[in-house]
Amino acid sequence: MSFLFRSAGIALAASAAIGGMLMAPSAQAAPAKQQACTDWSDPSGLANPTTARSVRSASGVLYELRYHDGTGCAWGRISNGRKYDSIWLDRARNIHEAGAGRWEPRLGFSMLGTDTGLYTAAFDDNSRVMRACGEASGQIVCTDWW
Numbered sequence: 001m002s003f004l005f006r007s008a009g010i011a012l013a014a015s016a017a018i019g020g021m022l023m024a025p026s027a028q029a030a031p032a033k034q035q036a037c038t039d040w041s042d043p044s045g046l047a048n049p050t051t052a053r054s055v056r057s058a059s060g061v062l063y064e065l066r067y068h069d070g071t072g073c074a075w076g077r078i079s080n081g082r083k084y085d086s087i088w089l090d091r092a093r094n095i096h097e098a099g100a101g102r103w104e105p106r107l108g109f110s111m112l113g114t115d116t117g118l119y120t121a122a123f124d125d126n127s128r129v130m131r132a133c134g135e136a137s138g139q140i141v142c143t144d145w146w
Helices: 095-099
Strands: 016-018 021-023 050-056 062-068 073-079 086-092 104-111 129-136 139-142
Touching (some): 050 129, 073 086, 073 104, 086 095, 095 129
Antiparallel strands (some): 016 021, 050 062, 086 104, 086 129, 129 139
16 A cells, blocks of 8 residues: 655745845745545545554454544554455544443445455544454454544
């Protein structure tokens, strides 16, 4: 799996002549504007994501909760899997709701075919807590909430 990298915008400084003196203001790069995440968006174009949490199943399948800080998108990624292994996200309002068993289950459910890895759609974490879960060889595992 590869992620595309977006190029950053370049800020140009203009020179201004004041009272016969040439003054060059310092150039400052403007931060690239990111759009807020929407549920079911494609995370493949989000540059420099981080792995917030990960867990490995007994059969060696790696499950990761991936996150992009600029947009607030979170998604799951499975690696080293086999046909029919699956991955999804759970999302709760806060850690207390998650601990009480109240969350949105199986967001972006995805199942492997012939590939050994894939990622789910991205979802807006919207200041909520999320985790990645999956099933491999009949065993369900989940990352810690993040």
